[in-house]
Amino acid sequence: MSSADFLFAPEVQKLLMVAYAAPDQPFSSSELARRSRLDPEDAARTLEHLVKSGILKKRKPGAGAADTDEVADTVSIDPAFLFHDELRSIALKSFAAAEPVRSMLRAKFKESVVRAFMLGEDEDGTIELLVVHGQSTPDEAAMTQACRKLSKNIHRHLKVHVISHASFNNLASRDPLARKLAAPGVLELIALGDTKALLPVERVGLLQSAKNKLATLSRPLA
Numbered sequence: 312m313s314s315a316d317f318l319f320a321p322e323v324q325k326l327l328m329v330a331y332a333a334p335d336q337p338f339s340s341s342e343l344a345r346r347s348r349l350d351p352e353d354a355a356r357t358l359e360h361l362v363k364s365g366i367l368k369k370r371k372p373g374a375g376a377a378d379t380d381e382v383a384d385t386v387s388i389d390p391a392f393l394f395h396d397e398l399r400s401i402a403l404k405s406f407a408a409a410e411p412v413r414s415m416l417r418a419k420f421k422e423s424v425v426r427a428f429m430l431g432e433d434e435d436g437t438i439e440l441l442v443v444h445g446q447s448t449p450d451e452a453a454m455t456q457a458c459r460k461l462s463k464n465i466h467r468h469l470k471v472h473v474i475s476h477a478s479f480n481n482l483a484s485r486d487p488l489a490r491k492l493a494a495p496g497v498l499e500l501i502a503l504g505d506t507k508a509l510l511p512v513e514r515v516g517l518l519q520s521a522k523n524k525l526a527t528l529s530r531p532l533a
Contacts, residue, residue, distance in 0.1 A: 315405040322357040324406040325349055330367065330388050331402050332436055332466035337370055337385035346466065358386055365392045404429075404498055408438050408465060413500040415461050416442065420454070423447040425476055425508045427501040430491045437468040440500075441488060443479045445508040476511055 313324060325347040330338065338346075344354035361367040368389035389395070403409065409429055416424050426443040433439070442449070458469045472488060482489040491497070503510075 313406040313410055315401060318401070319406075320357070322349055322353055323361065324402075326354065326357055326361065327366075327398075327402055328407045329466055330386075331399055331407050334388040334390070334399075334436075337387045339383050339385050341383075343386070362386060365389060366395075366398065403432060408432075408467065409498055409500060411461060411465050412438070412440060412469075415457055416501055417506060419457050420444075420449050421506040421508065423449045423508050424501060424506055425503060425510060426479070426499070428492065429498040429500055430488075431494070431496060435468070437470050439470045439491070440472065441492070442471060442473045443476055444473060445476055445510045446512070447508065448475070449473060 315324060319327070326343055326349070329343055329346045340355045340358055341351060343349075343358065344351045347354065349357070358367065362369050366389065367386040368391075370385050370387065372383065372385075388399075392398070412429065413427070416427050420442075423444045423446075424442055425445040428441040430439040430441055442454075454471070454473065458471055462469050474488075482492070484490075
């Protein structure tokens with residue numbers, strides 16, 4: 312289930328996930344069907360609908376195409392579509408990136424990840440993530456493998472920062488991650504309490520401990 316199900320059929324979501332990952336790249340119907348793992352007939356029918364809607368634009372084979380592999384019409388994202396920016400944002404915040412990342416983290420790292428953020432997307436379509444862990448640190452090899460598999464599934468590269476909860480709380484305003492967190496468009500994928508991960512136990516310094524004891528002793532008796 313996707314939060315965008317009320318807007319887009321599953322076939323539309325699968326095709327747009329591929330198309331938005333490479334918006335300038337032309338795709339044949341067969342290539343999109345293969346990448347989206349749709350039945351070729353379903354893909355062709357859905358593509359025709361997206362072209363008529365203006366979301367995708369169709370391109371005829373160029374001159375000399377008969378001598379190359381490009382012998383069929385291709386389609387690509389049409390940036391001139393009236394709601395292009397809004398639609399792309401919806402896709403990124405749901406089925407095209409945010410929801411698959413959230414599902415992966417909750418399924419595989421629910422014992423360690425306490426918070427996670429999608430910081431944004433660069434010009435190459437790479438998704439930047441910030442993952443915050445609690446008492447347990449995610450296994451580096453497992454995280455790398457899971458991100459590689461997810462990257463293949465959503466057709467995007469991932470850039471992942473993994474830091475401790477203490478480091479997250481102590482981010483200075485001049486820190487690059489802090490600046491990115493403060494930027495508009497940042498999406499929180501996992502909030503405190505969304506997983507089973509435990510927060511680290513705070514260590515109270517000797518001075519603070521003495522102050523706490525002094526404050527307790529100085530309280531008037533009832």
